[in-house]
Amino acid sequence: xxxxxxxxxxxxxxxxxxxxxxxxxxxxxxxxxxxxxxxxxxxxxxxxxxxxxxxxxxxxxxxxxxxxxxxxxxxxxxxxxxxxxxxxxx
Amino acid sequence: xxxxxxxxxxxxxxxxxxxxxxxxxxxxxxxxxxxxxxxxxxxxxxxxxxxxxxxxxxxxxxxxxxxxxxxxxxxxxxxxxxxxxxxxxxxxxxxxxxxxxxxxxxxxxxxxxxxxxxxxxxxxxxxxxxxxxxxxxxxxxxxxxxxxxxxxxxxxxxxxxxxxxxxxxxxxxxxxxxxxxxxxxxxxxxxxxxxxxxxxxxxxxxxxxxxxxxxxxxxxxxxxxxxxxxxxxxxxxxxxxxxxxxxxxxxxxxxxxxxxxxxxxxxxxxxxxxxxxxxxxxxxxxxxxxxxxxxxxxxxxxxxxxxxxxxxxxxxxxxxxxxxxxxxxxxxxxxxxxxxxxxxxxxxxxxxxxxxxxxxxxxxxxxxxxxxxxxxxxxxxxxxxxxxxxxxxxxxxxxxxxxxxxxxxxxxxxxxxxxxxxxxxxxxxxxxxxxxxxxxxxxxxxxxxxxxxxxxxxxxxxxxxxxxxxxxxxxxxxxxxxxxxxxxxxxxxxxxxxxxxxxxxxxxxxxxxxxxxxxxxxxxxxxxxxxxxxxxxxxxxxxxxxxxxxxxxxxxxxxxxxxxxxxxxxxxxx
Numbered sequence: 082x083x084x085x086x087x088x089x090x091x092x093x094x095x096x097x098x099x100x101x102x103x104x105x106x107x108x109x110x111x112x113x114x115x116x117x118x119x120x121x122x123x124x125x126x127x128x129x130x131x132x133x134x135x136x137x138x139x140x141x142x143x144x145x146x147x148x149x150x151x152x153x154x155x156x157x158x159x160x161x162x163x164x165x166x167x168x169x170x171x
Numbered sequence: 172x173x174x175x176x177x178x179x180x181x182x183x184x185x186x187x188x189x190x191x192x193x194x195x196x197x198x199x200x201x202x203x204x205x206x207x208x209x210x211x212x213x214x215x216x217x218x219x220x221x222x223x224x225x226x227x228x229x230x231x232x233x234x235x236x237x238x239x240x241x242x243x244x245x246x247x248x249x250x251x252x253x254x255x256x257x258x259x260x261x262x263x264x265x266x267x268x269x270x271x272x273x274x275x276x277x278x279x280x281x282x283x284x285x286x287x288x289x290x291x292x293x294x295x296x297x298x299x300x301x302x303x304x305x306x307x308x309x310x311x312x313x314x315x316x317x318x319x320x321x322x323x324x325x326x327x328x329x330x331x332x333x334x335x336x337x338x339x340x341x342x343x344x345x346x347x348x349x350x351x352x353x354x355x356x357x358x359x360x361x362x363x364x365x366x367x368x369x370x371x372x373x374x375x376x377x378x379x380x381x382x383x384x385x386x387x388x389x390x391x392x393x394x395x396x397x398x399x400x401x402x403x404x405x406x407x408x409x410x411x412x413x414x415x416x417x418x419x420x421x422x423x424x425x426x427x428x429x430x431x432x433x434x435x436x437x438x439x440x441x442x443x444x445x446x447x448x449x450x451x452x453x454x455x456x457x458x459x460x461x462x463x464x465x466x467x468x469x470x471x472x473x474x475x476x477x478x479x480x481x482x483x484x485x486x487x488x489x490x491x492x493x494x495x496x497x498x499x500x501x502x503x504x505x506x507x508x509x510x511x512x513x514x515x516x517x518x519x520x521x522x523x524x525x526x527x528x529x530x531x532x533x534x535x536x537x538x539x540x541x542x543x544x545x546x547x548x549x550x551x552x553x554x555x556x557x558x559x560x561x562x563x564x565x566x567x568x569x570x571x572x573x574x575x576x577x578x579x580x581x582x583x584x585x586x587x588x589x590x591x592x593x594x595x596x597x598x599x600x601x602x603x604x605x606x607x608x609x610x611x612x613x614x615x616x617x618x619x620x621x622x623x624x625x626x627x628x629x630x631x632x633x634x635x636x637x638x639x640x641x642x643x644x645x646x647x648x649x650x651x652x653x654x655x656x657x658x659x660x661x662x663x664x665x666x667x668x669x670x671x672x673x674x675x676x677x678x679x680x681x682x683x684x685x686x687x688x689x690x691x692x693x694x695x696x697x698x699x700x701x702x703x704x705x706x707x708x709x710x711x712x713x714x715x716x717x718x719x720x721x722x723x724x725x726x727x728x729x730x731x732x733x734x735x736x737x738x739x740x741x742x743x744x745x
Contacts, residue, residue: 118280130422147307153281
């Protein structure tokens with residue numbers, strides 16, 4: 082049952098990330114995998130944490146803080162979020 | 172089961188920082204039961220370290236440091252995460268006479284290159300031979316920083332052979348170097364001696380009226396003076412227990428800060444304006460503080476670190492009064508790393524006091540003429556930041572160096588035993604700002620009696636959400652764009668009543684560059700974000716409209732003044 086929930090979650094990760102991002106997309110730009118957090122979405126370090134916190138709640142995972150420097154774009158975040166969901170929920 | 176350290180020591184008399192060195196202060200605190208406690212974002216106790224354990228572990232680690240070959244005076248960089256490891260390493264350095272250099276971890280999305288460049292420059296400037304980091308960052312930092320500094324994790328350093336040697340620490344020895352000052356391009360390490368830090372802790376503890384029953388809560392990072400000294404050294408030297416959450420957990424769940432104050436009945440906590448603002452915003456929107464939270468024990472709610480926004484502070488007081496928060500607890504203060512941390516504190520139990528002055532008189536005559544508070548159109552409201560700490564002096568001077576009288580606006584100068592030894596190995600910069608033992612803060616303000624009012628932070632520094640940015644870095648980023656020349660750009664913050672300090676960049680626009688104005692603005696904005704991590708308002712202005720000094724250098728102060736007075740007009744978007 083749990084494994085099923087996990088794989089279901091993994092396939093939904095993209096949807097959840099994009100849903101959470103809606104609240105943080107102040108200028109209403111079109112979001113794609115290559116959208117940059119800092120350049121396009123104007124994320125500063127405070128907003129990053131608020132966003133991560135919301136994402137953690139929605140995906141029921143804990144995002145390790147040391148992956149942040151590698152997360153340039155929405156696409157890279159989705160790849161990493163999928164991996165974390167897989168690791169934590171099997 | 173893990174328990175937290177008590178608020179007061181059972182037998183040890185409270186001594187408010189009257190020690191010669193940090194090691195002497197820790198040896199004294201180690202005779203009691205108080206100490207540091209670390210909580211999770213859910214307000215659960217994760218670890219706790221009494222001053223006694225801290226002293227023992229730090230002494231033991233100092234032997235490993237010496238065994239590794241670190242000698243008195245060597246600089247040791249430390250990744251300043253909120254954890255016992257950082258604190259043990261910091262005090263291990265103290266015991267063996269090494270000079271710790273706390274550096275921030277990378278906390279933004281992306282911007283990897285910018286972080287690495289900044290860290291390398293700080294390591295080079297301090298000449299640190301060793302950089303101790305937490306194991307989670309070991310591979311990232313170890314693989315990207317390729318200079319002569321050896322990078323070792325907090326756990327690996329414990330494996331070095333032990334060299335048991337007593338090192339004498341003297342009041343004039345350096346106790347740490349802090350990099351909150353200076354641009355990325357040319358970092359300036361604030362070098363603080365034991366005597367500096369102890370005298371500031373004496374002044375601060377007396378300023379906030381530390382007494383029996385005091386318990387502190389902090390989320391402030393250890394790489395900033397407010398976190399490192401205000402809520403670590405200041406508390407240790409007065410044997411005060413502190414409950415911490417990390418700045419990351421605070422940013423994720425700001426209300427945890429307030430829950431933690433309730434949890435152990437804390438009396439003392441601090442934040443820049445933006446921390447109070449964040450709590451109000453969250454409380455008004457989706458998260459709510461449980462009704463049974465009680466903030467009535469909070470005796471000193473300090474405000475410092477950036478220009479204080481009166482409206483934000485008033486709103487916090489209003490929203491959280493139903494949780495027992497007392498507005499009279501607000502304590503506006505003023506300070507900077509160059510004088511350790513705190514320079515002035517407000518009188519206790521008065522709350523935030525403001526002065527409403529005429530905009531016209533302020534700009535034209537540099538005079539702070541008090542006008543009725545309801546005259547919003549013609550006035551500006553500033554927060555009164557209190558009196559200078561014990562054994563220190565303050566003066567307001569004009570550009571010529573004359574000392575000004577009450578209500579005349581000028582540069583704020585400080586003198587006293589907390590003023591730093593200087594910028595580390597940078598005599599020229601040090602001599603520029605410390606003359607005849609007076610430190611030129613570069614900030615603007617005026618006095619009402621003995622009370623200081625700050626009207627603008629350093630004409631150079633741009634403080635946004637408590638973080639320092641340097642206009643030189645912003646201007647440099649713009650100058651890197653093809654066709655731009657140095658002197659074409661001026662960056663500063665403009666105070667807007669509703670949003671506070673807004674980072675603003677004036678850029679001379681020449682048609683010959685072949686850009687469309689809108690596109691050009693976007694390119695500039697992105698370039699600054701990539702290189703500096705700051706979102707600025709870009710204002711294009713006609714060529715040759717930025718004022719220059721007699722030697723042809725950009726006069727940032729005049730540029731800002733001309734812009735405010737309408738002498739420089741923005742180009743209309745075509």
